[in-house]
Amino acid sequence: MSDAAPIEHPNGLTGGDFTAADEPLRLFAAWFTDAKQSEPVNPEAMTLATVDAQGLPNARMVLLKGFDERGFVFYTNSESIKGHELAAEPKAALTFYWKSLQRQVRVRGQVEAVSPTEADAYFASRSRMAQIGAWASKQSAALESRHAFEKAIARFTAKFAIGTVPRPPYWVGYRVAPHEIEFWQERPFRLHDRVAFTRASPNAPWTKTRLYP
Numbered sequence: 001m002s003d004a005a006p007i008e009h010p011n012g013l014t015g016g017d018f019t020a021a022d023e024p025l026r027l028f029a030a031w032f033t034d035a036k037q038s039e040p041v042n043p044e045a046m047t048l049a050t051v052d053a054q055g056l057p058n059a060r061m062v063l064l065k066g067f068d069e070r071g072f073v074f075y076t077n078s079e080s081i082k083g084h085e086l087a088a089e090p091k092a093a094l095t096f097y098w099k100s101l102q103r104q105v106r107v108r109g110q111v112e113a114v115s116p117t118e119a120d121a122y123f124a125s126r127s128r129m130a131q132i133g134a135w136a137s138k139q140s141a142a143l144e145s146r147h148a149f150e151k152a153i154a155r156f157t158a159k160f161a162i163g164t165v166p167r168p169p170y171w172v173g174y175r176v177a178p179h180e181i182e183f184w185q186e187r188p189f190r191l192h193d194r195v196a197f198t199r200a201s202p203n204a205p206w207t208k209t210r211l212y213p
Helices: 015-020 024-038 081-088 116-125 128-136 146-159
Strands: 045-051 057-063 066-068 071-077 091-098 103-113 171-185 193-198 207-211
Touching (some): 015 024, 015 193, 024 091, 024 171, 045 071, 057 071, 071 081, 071 103, 071 116, 091 171, 116 171, 128 146
Antiparallel strands (some): 045 057, 045 091, 066 071, 091 103, 171 193, 193 207
């Protein structure tokens, strides 16, 4: 997860009473726990939206790899399209949608790199083939053929045949430090529940606002 203490699942913050919550990270922890029990595939999947040099939004699916009071963490190749976009404009939006629960969570905030120690620890927890793949893939670059990729995989498999696979210098983690988190629960007749939490800075208190659906 991260260096900070994890957020525990709070009782009483799931289901229809979520609008009574006064702090979004604990509410997210409760909903994420429910999603892990209910979603059949990848409850940690989230849409990551960035912007390019022209201000055009760019969105793709990534996996949440940890969260705490500092924010939401994912890992990727910093030389990929999203890596370049985050280097130029370190802001992002996330969207979680859990169809089985009819729930959505939207997050917006500043982006910062996780520490090398944290990135090393997570990389070490990945399967060996996933580690090899991180070395073999020039993420987002043009690929002449699948065979060329398979040759790269074979080359790095041989290179790291003995011992541990080190983390590539370009394989990093990013943390989205939220200044806005919105929770949405589907209701009959499209009379949904929406609650938004906002704050001016990472250390500022959260302000809660109930929204029209």
